[in-house]
Amino acid sequence: MTIPQLEAKAKQLRKDVVRMLSTDLGGHIGGSCSFADIMAALYYHVMRYDPANPEDPNRDRFILSKGHSAPIQYAALLDLGVLPQGHKLKMLGSILQGHPDKLKTRGIEAGTGSLGQGLSLACGLAAGLRLDGLTSRVYVGLGDGEVAEGQVWEAALAAGERGFALDNLCAILDSNGIQANARLTDTLDTRPYKEKFDAFGWHAIELDGHDMQAILQAFDEAASVKGKPTILIAQTVKGKGFAFAEDNPKYHHAQLTPEQYEEAMQI
Amino acid sequence: MTAMHDQNVAYAEELLRLGSEDKRIVVVDPDSNKTPFPFQETYPDRYFEVGIAEANCVSFAGGLALSGKIAFANAFSVFIIGRAYDQARQSVAIPRANVKLVGFYSGFSDSADGATHQCFEDIALARALPHMTVLTPADSNEVVRLMRWSVAHDGPTYMRLTRGKWPQITPDDAPLTPYVLHEGNDIAIFAIGTMVSRALDAAEMLEREGISARVINIPMLKPLDDANIQNVCVGCKAVITCEEHSVIGGLSQTVAWALRGTSTPIEPVAVMDTFGQSARDHGQLLDHYGLSAKGICEKARALV
Numbered sequence: 415m416t417i418p419q420l421e422a423k424a425k426q427l428r429k430d431v432v433r434m435l436s437t438d439l440g441g442h443i444g445g446s447c448s449f450a451d452i453m454a455a456l457y458y459h460v461m462r463y464d465p466a467n468p469e470d471p472n473r474d475r476f477i478l479s480k481g482h483s484a485p486i487q488y489a490a491l492l493d494l495g496v497l498p499q500g501h502k503l504k505m506l507g508s509i510l511q512g513h514p515d516k517l518k519t520r521g522i523e524a525g526t527g528s529l530g531q532g533l534s535l536a537c538g539l540a541a542g543l544r545l546d547g548l549t550s551r552v553y554v555g556l557g558d559g560e561v562a563e564g565q566v567w568e569a570a571l572a573a574g575e576r577g578f579a580l581d582n583l584c585a586i587l588d589s590n591g592i593q594a595n596a597r598l599t600d601t602l603d604t605r606p607y608k609e610k611f612d613a614f615g616w617h618a619i620e621l622d623g624h625d626m627q628a629i630l631q632a633f634d635e636a637a638s639v640k641g642k643p644t645i646l647i648a649q650t651v652k653g654k655g656f657a658f659a660e661d662n663p664k665y666h667h668a669q670l671t672p673e674q675y676e677e678a679m680q681i
Numbered sequence: 682m683t684a685m686h687d688q689n690v691a692y693a694e695e696l697l698r699l700g701s702e703d704k705r706i707v708v709v710d711p712d713s714n715k716t717p718f719p720f721q722e723t724y725p726d727r728y729f730e731v732g733i734a735e736a737n738c739v740s741f742a743g744g745l746a747l748s749g750k751i752a753f754a755n756a757f758s759v760f761i762i763g764r765a766y767d768q769a770r771q772s773v774a775i776p777r778a779n780v781k782l783v784g785f786y787s788g789f790s791d792s793a794d795g796a797t798h799q800c801f802e803d804i805a806l807a808r809a810l811p812h813m814t815v816l817t818p819a820d821s822n823e824v825v826r827l828m829r830w831s832v833a834h835d836g837p838t839y840m841r842l843t844r845g846k847w848p849q850i851t852p853d854d855a856p857l858t859p860y861v862l863h864e865g866n867d868i869a870i871f872a873i874g875t876m877v878s879r880a881l882d883a884a885e886m887l888e889r890e891g892i893s894a895r896v897i898n899i900p901m902l903k904p905l906d907d908a909n910i911q912n913v914c915v916g917c918k919a920v921i922t923c924e925e926h927s928v929i930g931g932l933s934q935t936v937a938w939a940l941r942g943t944s945t946p947i948e949p950v951a952v953m954d955t956f957g958q959s960a961r962d963h964g965q966l967l968d969h970y971g972l973s974a975k976g977i978c979e980k981a982r983a984l985v
Contacts, residue, residue: 534736538744577731
């Protein structure tokens with residue numbers, strides 16, 4: 415896909431998230447929207463991934479460590495046809511669980527939701543794939559509130575150049591500045607990121623998480639790095655795409671009004 | 682003279698043997714095994730030393746399982762299932778990951794290190810997780826049998842080991858379901874792990890007093906069919922349960938639950954909701970806290 419096509423796809427995925435949440439259900443709209451451009455880039459351009467063959471052993475894998483943003487991943491999987499239409503998010507018996515479930519939902523590489531564990535899962539997966547001589551890459555999406563979890567740093571240490579040097583691993587930090595209840599600057603600021611990840615033996619790339627050209631360049635750069643994993647530190651806006659939600663802590667998890675729904679459909 | 686053998690040695694040797702038979706087997710270790718560790722020396726690419734980071738250790742093992750590996754993750758019991766409980770739950774149990782958690786130095790067996798390292802809650806924690814198989818080998822022979830079973834089983838397991846040399850008491854053809862090691866009819870003594878050999882000693886002592894004790898070993902504490910528990914102690918007038926574990930959530934409550942439809946008197950020999958402490962050796966602590974043949978006999982006499 416071209417950059418304009420990917421940008422359009424990201425916008426479509428955002429609207430799909432709103433449709434998925436509708437107005438009778440609350441959902442994690444903020445972090446789904448801040449991650450939409452990254453999600454579009456990965457599923458529609460960057461990853462070696464054939465939606466007609468989502469179990470291909472040579473595929474690239476994506477793990478959403480910040481699992482509450484499941485709606486944006488579901489939107490991509492539904493659009494690609496990996497998942498069938500007709501399931502309602504979070505309803506009893508739905509394949510669209512509140513947080514990604516590997517056993518219930520095709521296309522989900524690993525169940526997540528308890529923050530801080532996805533990077534470890536991605537590390538183990540990357541290590542196992544490399545052991546088998548596969549050239550698959552593993553991508554993992556982290557939240558900026560999530561990196562307060564100590565386990566993230568246990569995994570970072572193990573993955574870094576002085577650990578297992580997992581250069582088939584690429585993390586993306588969704589740095590939207592807001593966690594569940596407030597801005598990070600009002601709770602516990604987890605920055606700086608580049609210096610931390612440099613110190614842990616990673617290659618860190620800072621970028622605008624809504625600049626599709628910069629995103630693609632960063633993923634390209636990541637694929638060429640040897641001897642250490644890469645992290646894209648993506649500066650983003652929580653709720654990006656919808657004026658009522660942008661940079662607003664109240665939209666980490668929210669239920670939209672009919673007016674907001676209509677506004678969202680017009681973007 | 683009964684042969685004595687160290688479960689940790691059995692674990693290390695069998696891991697190497699299994700690893701040579703199945704290349705999918707890998708090991709994740711948070712600085713828990715003494716070096717040289719045979720598997721590490723022979724298959725260095727399949728051995729992942731993650732440092733003192735048990736949370737990462739367990740989820741990393743979950744990640745390896747995602748790539749199709751059979752991942753062993755071993756550490757002190759208190760850390761592998763205690764410290765990393767949420768990881769065991771989220772990264773292993775929920776997705777039914779093919780991860781084999783192994784808890785070293787269970788119960789009082791890390792005698793010198795004291796309360797922080799002595800774990801009496803691990804079975805309770807492991808049993809409470811859906812999809813988790815809980816394994817409690819009574820001797821080194823049983824460790825080998827249970828490891829072989831684990832590798833053939835696609836799903837999460839937790840196995841607790843003890844430290845030091847303990848008597849080899851289980852027969853080669855022992856099943857995984859509860860089985861009788863010593864026949865008797867007055868009282869049924871269910872035991873797991875280190876307490877099995879002590880239960881056998883107690884049975885001998887009781888016999889000399891005219892009390893006939895049936896000693897029953899349970900190598901697989903979960904899943905467990907209540908009917909197996911009921912059937913194996915049929916005919917006995919009372920039951921004693923023996924475990925180097927808390928009275929909460931372990932063998933005693935498992936057996937009591939299985940016998941809930943009966944009016945069989947049941948008494949536990951267990952750690953009575955207390956933490957441990959330091960001592961020169963393991964046996965000293967077991968005796969001090971009543972987990973001895975003598976302690977079992979006292980309970981038995983009161984019941985018959």
